[in-house]
Amino acid sequence: xxxxxxxxxxxxxxxxxxxxxxxxxxxxxxxxxxxxxxxxxxxxxxxxxxxxxxxxxxxxxxxxxxxxxxxxxxxxxxxxxxxxxxxxxxxxxxxxxxxxxxxxxxxxxxxxxxxxxxxxxxxxxxxxxxxxxxxxxxxxxxxxxxxxxxxxxxxxxxxxxxxxxxxxxxxxxxxxxxxxxxxxxxxxxxxxxxxxxxxxxxxxxxxxxxxxxxxxxxxxxxxxxxxxxxxxxxxxxxxxxxxxxxxxx
Amino acid sequence: xxxxxxxxxxxxxxxxxxxxxxxxxxxxxxxxxxxxxxxxxxxxxxxxxxxxxxxxxxxxxxxxxxxxxxxxxxxxxxxxxxxxxxxxxxxxxxxxxxxxxxxxxxxxxxxxxxxxxxxxxxxxxxxxxxxxxxxxxxxxxxxxxxxxxxxxxxxxxxxxxxxxxxxxxxxxxxxxxxxxxxxxxxxxxxxxxxxxxxxxxxxxxxxxxxxxxxxxxxxxxxxxxxxxxxxxxxxxxxxxxxxxxxxxxxxxxxxxxxxxxxxxxxxxxxxxxxxxxxxxxxxxxxxxxxxxxxxxxxxxxxxxxxxxxxxxxxxxxxxxxxxxxxxxxxxxxxxxxxxxxxxxxxxxxxxxxxxxxx
Numbered sequence: 001x002x003x004x005x006x007x008x009x010x011x012x013x014x015x016x017x018x019x020x021x022x023x024x025x026x027x028x029x030x031x032x033x034x035x036x037x038x039x040x041x042x043x044x045x046x047x048x049x050x051x052x053x054x055x056x057x058x059x060x061x062x063x064x065x066x067x068x069x070x071x072x073x074x075x076x077x078x079x080x081x082x083x084x085x086x087x088x089x090x091x092x093x094x095x096x097x098x099x100x101x102x103x104x105x106x107x108x109x110x111x112x113x114x115x116x117x118x119x120x121x122x123x124x125x126x127x128x129x130x131x132x133x134x135x136x137x138x139x140x141x142x143x144x145x146x147x148x149x150x151x152x153x154x155x156x157x158x159x160x161x162x163x164x165x166x167x168x169x170x171x172x173x174x175x176x177x178x179x180x181x182x183x184x185x186x187x188x189x190x191x192x193x194x195x196x197x198x199x200x201x202x203x204x205x206x207x208x209x210x211x212x213x214x215x216x217x218x219x220x221x222x223x224x225x226x227x228x229x230x231x232x233x234x235x236x237x238x239x240x241x242x243x244x245x246x247x248x249x
Numbered sequence: 250x251x252x253x254x255x256x257x258x259x260x261x262x263x264x265x266x267x268x269x270x271x272x273x274x275x276x277x278x279x280x281x282x283x284x285x286x287x288x289x290x291x292x293x294x295x296x297x298x299x300x301x302x303x304x305x306x307x308x309x310x311x312x313x314x315x316x317x318x319x320x321x322x323x324x325x326x327x328x329x330x331x332x333x334x335x336x337x338x339x340x341x342x343x344x345x346x347x348x349x350x351x352x353x354x355x356x357x358x359x360x361x362x363x364x365x366x367x368x369x370x371x372x373x374x375x376x377x378x379x380x381x382x383x384x385x386x387x388x389x390x391x392x393x394x395x396x397x398x399x400x401x402x403x404x405x406x407x408x409x410x411x412x413x414x415x416x417x418x419x420x421x422x423x424x425x426x427x428x429x430x431x432x433x434x435x436x437x438x439x440x441x442x443x444x445x446x447x448x449x450x451x452x453x454x455x456x457x458x459x460x461x462x463x464x465x466x467x468x469x470x471x472x473x474x475x476x477x478x479x480x481x482x483x484x485x486x487x488x489x490x491x492x493x494x495x496x497x498x499x500x501x502x503x504x505x506x507x508x509x510x511x512x513x514x515x516x517x518x519x520x521x522x523x524x525x526x527x528x529x530x531x532x533x534x535x536x537x538x539x540x541x542x543x544x545x546x547x548x549x550x551x552x553x554x555x556x557x558x559x560x561x562x563x564x565x566x567x568x569x570x571x572x573x574x575x576x577x578x579x580x581x582x583x584x585x586x587x588x589x590x591x592x593x594x595x596x597x598x599x600x601x602x603x604x605x606x607x
Binding site: 051052053072073074076077078082083085089090091092093094098101102103147148151 | 447460461466
């Protein structure tokens with residue numbers, strides 16, 4: 001399968017802090033890919049670089065074979081990359097329907113129809129006339145997903161879609177992603193909920209300190225020693241190898 | 250079959266409200282048109298001219314600043330530039346009599362042209378930085394008006410003489426100002442309903458997010474800024490003809506910007522009717538205080554006091570606050586929109602939604 005989205009050797013530093021270091025990932029078309037790693041490993045920074053919210057110091061980003069490195073967010077979106085944020089970012093003083101129409105690239109009449117279809121798909125069509133700021137956190141997540149989908153992007157980047165929502169909503173979101181993927185939509189998901197990632201993703205990439213430490217199918221990745229090191233820390237691994245050190249003797 | 254939407258409102262409600270609004274607007278327009286006939290006293294029509302001028306500029310300010318959230322304190326730049334552009338054009342091209350009104354579009358064009366580079370600079374920054382830059386522009390333009398020879402320095406520029414009778418001199422200006430006001434309100438309404446207006450309001454809520462959804466923020470903001478400047482410049486030219494003179498402190502007046510902002514805040518920032526209501530309250534009040542009390546500072550002190558009161562007591566303005574109060578009364582304590590929507594995934598069923606509200 002060809003890569004729909006790929007980054008090549010992306011480097012990004014904030015002052016002296018190295019957020020991404022020669023980061024190279026690939027997302028195949030029509031797949032659900034996961035991007036995991038401990039806090040501060042550079043997952044959201046990579047999303048920001050891909051979607052134009054942050055500029056890469058070096059390295060390249062490609063959508064299909066088109067170079068999109070450091071393009072403005074509006075251009076990246078127009079080319080077919082939609083994203084959600086870890087902390088949902090909706091337009092609170094617009095109605096739910098107006099939120100949908102901001103992202104819509106369709107004509108006026110077609111836009112409303114398509115927007116309503118997406119709201120029905122995620123399950124919040126009943127609130128189309130309500131102010132988005134009145135929605136609960138979980139429903140804001142659904143609205144954010146819906147308005148990204150309304151423009152029919154080639155790939156959707158989801159930043160912690162299961163973060164801070166209850167179990168039934170997590171399952172609801174996972175089901176929607178599966179349905180969309182079955183219809184051909186490509187996803188790249190950042191998520192801390194391992195059950196969610198492992199149950200949904202065909203390919204998982206693990207970041208640590210801004211560098212890819214492992215990539216592959218979930219079953220392989222979850223047992224990879226470098227991944228365990230990244231999550232649990234090398235000292236623990238060393239301690240396991242040296243019981244005397246662990247006991248402090 | 251239910252005749253209510255998921256928010257529990259009758260489907261007949263919006264249609265009735267639209268009808269009532271149309272009747273109300275027609276009645277208001279009829280009153281505005283008949284005003285000089287009912288009150289022919291020039292002192293009263295003078296109030297009418299100034300009030301309508303401020304209705305127009307407050308609406309023009311609002312459809313950029315109110316919709317986008319970029320609070321400009323430099324719209325006097327466009328007001329003064331429109332006035333000066335027409336004065337200079339009439340003087341240098343020797344245009345006299347009523348022919349000067351044919352030059353009005355020139356004032357709009359000059360203000361719009363000035364707004365393009367100013368917007369390209371100022372709209373790169375946000376919030377207080379944007380406000381400070383617009384204030385800086387204002388002082389730069391006032392200083393230029395004082396110091397350039399073609400602006401007439403501190404003596405300014407005089408308007409051509411209009412051979413109209415003193416008793417009815419105000420009336421043509423009243424109707425020109427009314428046309429400007431109606432035009433500005435109509436433009437505001439069209440923008441509010443358009444995709445362009447939606448993008449402006451999305452920028453107000455979260456500009457970066459809007460950019461990530463395909464909104465070309467700079468282009469949208471600059472278009473609104475230039476449009477607002479054009480209307481303000483045109484009205485500035487009308488004001489200049491009416492006063493027959495423009496000088497640096499009157500053309501580029503800091504109180505102009507404060508008054509316009511206060512009008513929009515008092516009535517309701519980002520609404521169509523808010524700035525209109527604000528102008529209808531503030532401008533006659535200011536004129537009354539200025540003409541009644543010889544102490545020139547009193548109206549400014551009171552303007553500041555009103556500003557404080559509005560910010561502290563009705564920060565959202567009269568129209569939004571009043572609208573919410575009326576909605577509470579008409580819904581008899583039921584929330585018009587769900588106060589806290591439960592995170593139920595399958596809540597698309599309107600029956601469930603209604604149930605959740607009760």
